[in-house]
Amino acid sequence: MTRVFIFFIWISLTVKSSECTCSLPTEWDGTWYDSYRGDVVFDHNNAQVTSGWTLSSYSSSVSAFTCVTEDTGYYLFKGDSFVQLFSNDYNAFYCIKYTKITDYSYYYYLYSDTEANANNERAYVELYDAAVTTFPVSTYCSPSTPPSTEEFHVMVKSGYESNMKQWFPTPLLGNFYYTYNDGSTDTCGANSVWDDCTNRTEAVFNYTLCSTQVLFSSDGQLNCATYLSSGSTYYVSVLNLDTTVTSPSTYRFTCMTVTQSGSTVYVSTNPGDCVAGQSSTVKTTDGGTVTLTPYSFTTDSSTSSAGISIIPIVAAVIAILLILAIVFLACFLYKKHKKNNEEAKIQSSDQEKKPIESNGRVKEGTRESDMIVEPMTARDALSVDLPDDDDRGLVPLPDYPRPAPPSTPMSQAIRSKIPEMEQPSIPPISKR
Ligand SMILES: *[C@@H]1O[C@H](CO)[C@@H](O)[C@H](O)[C@H]1NC(C)=O
Numbered sequence: 474m475t476r477v478f479i480f481f482i483w484i485s486l487t488v489k490s491s492e493c494t495c496s497l498p499t500e501w502d503g504t505w506y507d508s509y510r511g512d513v514v515f516d517h518n519n520a521q522v523t524s525g526w527t528l529s530s531y532s533s534s535v536s537a538f539t540c541v542t543e544d545t546g547y548y549l550f551k552g553d554s555f556v557q558l559f560s561n562d563y564n565a566f567y568c569i570k571y572t573k574i575t576d577y578s579y580y581y582y583l584y585s586d587t588e589a590n591a592n593n594e595r596a597y598v599e600l601y602d603a604a605v606t607t608f609p610v611s612t613y614c615s616p617s618t619p620p621s622t623e624e625f626h627v628m629v630k631s632g633y634e635s636n637m638k639q640w641f642p643t644p645l646l647g648n649f650y651y652t653y654n655d656g657s658t659d660t661c662g663a664n665s666v667w668d669d670c671t672n673r674t675e676a677v678f679n680y681t682l683c684s685t686q687v688l689f690s691s692d693g694q695l696n697c698a699t700y701l702s703s704g705s706t707y708y709v710s711v712l713n714l715d716t717t718v719t720s721p722s723t724y725r726f727t728c729m730t731v732t733q734s735g736s737t738v739y740v741s742t743n744p745g746d747c748v749a750g751q752s753s754t755v756k757t758t759d760g761g762t763v764t765l766t767p768y769s770f771t772t773d774s775s776t777s778s779a780g781i782s783i784i785p786i787v788a789a790v791i792a793i794l795l796i797l798a799i800v801f802l803a804c805f806l807y808k809k810h811k812k813n814n815e816e817a818k819i820q821s822s823d824q825e826k827k828p829i830e831s832n833g834r835v836k837e838g839t840r841e842s843d844m845i846v847e848p849m850t851a852r853d854a855l856s857v858d859l860p861d862d863d864d865r866g867l868v869p870l871p872d873y874p875r876p877a878p879p880s881t882p883m884s885q886a887i888r889s890k891i892p893e894m895e896q897p898s899i900p901p902i903s904k905r
């Protein structure tokens with residue numbers, strides 16, 4: 474009897490601990506917009522998704538999930554109830570491999586293989602076994618065919634749309650006119666404005682010029698949520714700022730595949746997420762393709778629509794002018810540097826000659842033209858024994874050998890004056 478009781482406690486402890494091993498970020502509470510699911514509601518305290526997710530398996534489904542395992546970058550959620558497969562109970566799992574963008578925005582992958590018994594969603598279903606009480610990420614989050622870059626999903630906390638804005642990727646940072654193709658018809662064209670430049674985190678369309686809702690937004694204003702890249706292809710997720718969305722005409726999220734060729738930018742759009750393998754020039758089932766041409770600030774749309782794009786020419790001219798300016802600057806700096814060096818050399822050789830003039834010391838056996846000059850030393854200073862105007866004669870240290878008198882004509886001339894200055898008849902110069 475006691476044994477049964479202990480077993481019971483053990484079971485309840487195990488169940489409890491396995492259900493409370495996750496601590497979701499504090500912001501994961503309340504409503505979030507999910508590019509894959511629509512609106513999702515989190516209950517942070519119970520590490521639970523209470524609505525928004527639904528996993529269907531034939532006629533059964535589960536819509537509430539609780540996080541059962543947490544690992545760095547992963548949350549594993551298990552269905553709160555079973556789904557029935559061939560009259561058996563199955564556990565259903567979603568593994569979230571996530572990356573934080575801001576406190577209020579994340580992108581994630583569903584990190585499972587596609588499951589034929591769950592509408593080919595990336596999910597994991599497993600026959601219920603009471604003996605299985607732990608769900609390691611190594612088993613439940615290890616797809617043999619992981620999702621590719623563009624299969625990411627984005628979630629943004631409702632009410633924090635302005636806290637999550639990110640910059641658009643470089644090819645989209647501009648002010649464009651664009652041609653939209655829905656699979657059969659071209660719209661917009663030369664007279665249109667798609668502006669990602671005024672605010673580099675916001676796309677703004679001028680629907681007065683062309684009213685086609687290229688990114689499934691009725692107000693034509695969207696925030697960049699994030700972008701991922703693979704090679705030179707960008708996958709960009711934008712969040713529609715409309716107060717309400719009504720699919721299938723408008724959507725909260727749109728995913729774009731973006732490439733650039735010269736100054737032309739190619740975009741394919743898809744409501745919600747990008748589809749696996751989405752190419753920038755191929756229309757998806759629910760999306761369209763767009764060709765963007767940047768406006769130049771030195772031209773206007775009428776010039777551009779005339780078919781002659783002067784943008785590359787202007788760019789080339791600016792580039793050439795820039796290169797010339799750099800070359801001129803380099804030459805000027807080089808010349809200046811060289812001149813400075815020469816002046817410095819002249820000055821330093823002047824300085825080197827001075828000691829020779831003051832004490833006439835020249836290395837023996839050298840001609841004036843190729844003298845080896847020794848720099849001034851303390852010893853040189855001591856050897857100068859002429860008093861100056863203030864009679865502050867430099868007296869050699871008594872124990873310091875006085876060098877032999879130099880014999881250049883100039884020093885002889887100086888020396889010849891010394892006796893006069895030592896005339897005893899001249900009274901000592903009084904100190905001033
Ligand atoms: C650009 O973003 C800033 C900061 O969010 C905002 O104050 C400003 O109004 C925006 N400008 C435009 C043209 O949307």
Ligand SMILES: *[C@@H]1O[C@H](CO)[C@@H](O)[C@H](O)[C@H]1NC(C)=O
Nearest residue numbers: 666677678679680681682683
């Ligand atoms: C849209 O274009 C029209 C016509 O050129 C212009 O009058 C209007 O100011 C533009 N709207 C915005 C928001 O730039």
